[in-house]
Amino acid sequence: MTRSGPILIIAILLxxxxxxxxxxxxxxxxEAIARxxxxxxxGYGDSKAVLVxxxxxxxxxxxxxxxxxxxxxxxxETEGEKSLVVFDEPRDIKGTALxxxxxxxxxxxxxxxxxxxxxxxxxxxxxxxxxxxxxxxxYEDITGQELGKYGYEWLRDEPCGDxxxxxxxxxxxxxxxxxxxxxxxxxxxxxRIQRIDYYDLKDRFLxxxxxxxxxxxxxxxxxxxxxxxxxxxxxxxxWLIYESYEFQTGLKESDFSQRSLERSR
Amino acid sequence: xxxxxICVILAALGLLAAFPAAAGEWAFSGSAGAxxxxxxxxxxxxxxxxxxxxxSVSFExxxxxxxxxxxxxxxxxPFARLDAHDGNRTHWDLREANWxxxxxxxxxxxxxxxxxxxxxxxxxxxxxxxxxxLVENPDGEDKLGQPMxxxxxxxxxxxxxxxxxxxxxxxxxxxxxxRLRGPLPIDGNNATYDSGAGARHVDFALRxxxxxxxxxxxxSHFRGSSREPRFVPGIGAGGQPVLVPHxxxxxxxxxxxxxxxxxxxxxxxxMTRGGHGGRFQAVVGGSEYTFHQVGGGNADLGLLxxxxxxxxxxxxxxxxADDDVFIGARLTLNDPQDSTLLAGAVIDRSSGATxxxxxxxxxxxxxxxxxxxxxxxxxxxxxDVLFGVRDDxxxxxxxxxxx
Numbered sequence: 001m002t003r004s005g006p007i008l009i010i011a012i013l014l015x016x017x018x019x020x021x022x023x024x025x026x027x028x029x030x031e032a033i034a035r036x037x038x039x040x041x042x043g044y045g046d047s048k049a050v051l052v053x054x055x056x057x058x059x060x061x062x063x064x065x066x067x068x069x070x071x072x073x074x075x076x077e078t079e080g081e082k083s084l085v086v087f088d089e090p091r092d093i094k095g096t097a098l099x100x101x102x103x104x105x106x107x108x109x110x111x112x113x114x115x116x117x118x119x120x121x122x123x124x125x126x127x128x129x130x131x132x133x134x135x136x137x138x139y140e141d142i143t144g145q146e147l148g149k150y151g152y153e154w155l156r157d158e159p160c161g162d163x164x165x166x167x168x169x170x171x172x173x174x175x176x177x178x179x180x181x182x183x184x185x186x187x188x189x190x191x192r193i194q195r196i197d198y199y200d201l202k203d204r205f206l207x208x209x210x211x212x213x214x215x216x217x218x219x220x221x222x223x224x225x226x227x228x229x230x231x232x233x234x235x236x237x238x239w240l241i242y243e244s245y246e247f248q249t250g251l252k253e254s255d256f257s258q259r260s261l262e263r264s265r
Numbered sequence: 266x267x268x269x270x271i272c273v274i275l276a277a278l279g280l281l282a283a284f285p286a287a288a289g290e291w292a293f294s295g296s297a298g299a300x301x302x303x304x305x306x307x308x309x310x311x312x313x314x315x316x317x318x319x320x321s322v323s324f325e326x327x328x329x330x331x332x333x334x335x336x337x338x339x340x341x342x343p344f345a346r347l348d349a350h351d352g353n354r355t356h357w358d359l360r361e362a363n364w365x366x367x368x369x370x371x372x373x374x375x376x377x378x379x380x381x382x383x384x385x386x387x388x389x390x391x392x393x394x395x396x397x398x399l400v401e402n403p404d405g406e407d408k409l410g411q412p413m414x415x416x417x418x419x420x421x422x423x424x425x426x427x428x429x430x431x432x433x434x435x436x437x438x439x440x441x442x443x444r445l446r447g448p449l450p451i452d453g454n455n456a457t458y459d460s461g462a463g464a465r466h467v468d469f470a471l472r473x474x475x476x477x478x479x480x481x482x483x484x485s486h487f488r489g490s491s492r493e494p495r496f497v498p499g500i501g502a503g504g505q506p507v508l509v510p511h512x513x514x515x516x517x518x519x520x521x522x523x524x525x526x527x528x529x530x531x532x533x534x535x536m537t538r539g540g541h542g543g544r545f546q547a548v549v550g551g552s553e554y555t556f557h558q559v560g561g562g563n564a565d566l567g568l569l570x571x572x573x574x575x576x577x578x579x580x581x582x583x584x585x586a587d588d589d590v591f592i593g594a595r596l597t598l599n600d601p602q603d604s605t606l607l608a609g610a611v612i613d614r615s616s617g618a619t620x621x622x623x624x625x626x627x628x629x630x631x632x633x634x635x636x637x638x639x640x641x642x643x644x645x646x647x648x649d650v651l652f653g654v655r656d657d658x659x660x661x662x663x664x665x666x667x668x
Contacts, residue, residue, distance in 0.1 A: 124530060
């Protein structure tokens with residue numbers, strides 16, 4: 001908790017002066033906010049989640065996908081997390097699985113498992129800005145939001161719903177991104193991301209992700225259980241509804257090997 | 266299902282040893298499909314059925330029982346098809362019936378299973394464990410369940426799979442009256458073997474695979490009955506000339522390699538095989554490049570090109586891919602219906618004989634899938650493998666319900 005000290009002091013000072021034009025460097029402040037948010041999630045170890053993804057098209061028609069995600073925390077800040085996504089529904093893609101080793105700046109390593117053929121395929125991961133399974137989420141939205149992936153700048157403080165938020169601009173530093181910047185709202189109480197506005201490479205507003213129903217696990221780790229990505233440009237929306245989360249389940253490196261992908265179900 | 270019995274017993278023994286006192290978890294799923302194949306051209310051979318439309322239905326349930334928090338799993342996947350015009354295509358098989366036990370960085374599969382090895386798209390050169398269920402689809406992608414005891418190690422130095430394969434599965438072939446059968450009927454009931462043990466010969470295989478940065482590497486070896494038969498001229502029960510499948514004892518060493526860099530996938534499969542007369546080598550190599558978000562939408566367009574070479578002579582089973590080029594395109598719409606389209610052509614560089622294929626699929630609603638497959642054969646000279654099916658261009662429309 002010692003690391004949060006200066007931030008809280010800054011926040012108090014800013015609140016006291018009622019002005020954002022203080023002496024504080026917005027870049028350093030943005031970084032400090034992101035570092036604090038990241039630090040609060042350090043040590044989660046591993047997690048298992050079950051979720052429903054609801055895709056809604058322009059006409060309001062909905063399609064559901066059910067999936068399970070296993071995640072293994074990276075040992076340090078220089079690496080990304082490992083994850084295994086297994087689809088349960090729709091039934092025709094049941095058992096299809098995606099194994100990812102996330103990296104900070106270089107492209108991730110990804111393998112796809114096709115259960116009908118029992119085939120593991122290494123796939124290209126440069127399509128970061130492409131749609132993840134037809135949803136409004138891009139691959140870069142669902143993979144880890146590691147600290148080193150972005151440059152930061154604090155913009156302002158403002159109320160966000162019932163809470164007060166820091167508004168921080170994040171600029172992706174990795175290749176193949178579809179975004180110039182992500183305007184991100186962190187609440188001041190727990191440093192949870194409450195909202196992200198995405199701007200494309202030409203700085204045109206693209207879509208908004210809102211995070212709801214945050215719950216705390218192991219007395220420490222906050223996770224949103226209801227995410228909505230609404231796209232201004234396409235008129236479509238995607239919900240992620242988390243049904244369950246488990247932390248520190250004992251997953252190991254070997255649970256994220258190509259062989260474990262092959263026997264995933 | 267003779268050879269299967271051995272592995273059913275093995276799996277049962279494993280289960281008896283490991284079955285839990287505490288209850289595990291059952292899961293049922295599967296699919297049922299109906300398809301219509303159409304052959305627009307009259308058949309080349311007098312005995313063949315000349316129906317333009319050929320309907321068929323299939324059923325493939327999957328039953329899974331898991332216990333020990335998923336460290337033990339029993340999988341049973343029977344498959345059955347009923348076909349209007351091909352008596353051999355009306356068949357059933359156990360695609361899987363095995364017990365999987367997961368240990369600490371090792372696992373064991375005992376029973377009937379399926380494995381896939383390799384990276385290329387136009388030909389699966391190193392994939393040798395499972396026999397091809399050729400009546401299912403002439404593309405050879407469907408496989409018969411293989412009895413096996415398979416021990417896998419998953420370590421820092423890579424993954425090592427050891428396979429003991431007790432019991433051989435003979436390749437399935439269309440019957441005498443069916444389309445896609447070739448110039449002479451195949452007498453599948455009287456197959457012969459190099460091995461005195463026949464179909465009971467115990468085969469052995471192993472594969473080491475590893476990921477090193479952008480490289481995925483696989484090295485494999487197989488010793489046992491060739492999955493590909495060669496054909497020996499014979500006389501059928503009615504006195505007519507037939508081809509009798511003969512399964513040689515072979516040794517095959519294989520390499521599969523993929524380099525993934527940016528939007529490029531570079532792929533290579535190579536093998537050397539002894540046992541059909543002289544030793545020979547074969548190679549498939551090429552690349553796949555993907556254009557993402559084509560036309561500003563979500564769709565991906567992949568372009569594929571592969572070269573195929575096979576140095577086998579007339580003592581070995583016939584192959585389509587002696588000196589060929591494959592070009593293809595894969596369109597993935599990346600839409601909620603997971604629509605995809607794959608078009609490809611394999612062209613013989615010397616004779617010009619060409620096999621064209623088109624595969625399209627799209628989900629309908631939540632649990633239906635509609636597929637269209639078309640295969641066209643062109644310009645095959647009489648000595649080409651494709652000559653026998655020159656008039657068997659066909660399209661298949663398939664509707665499958667998943668549950």
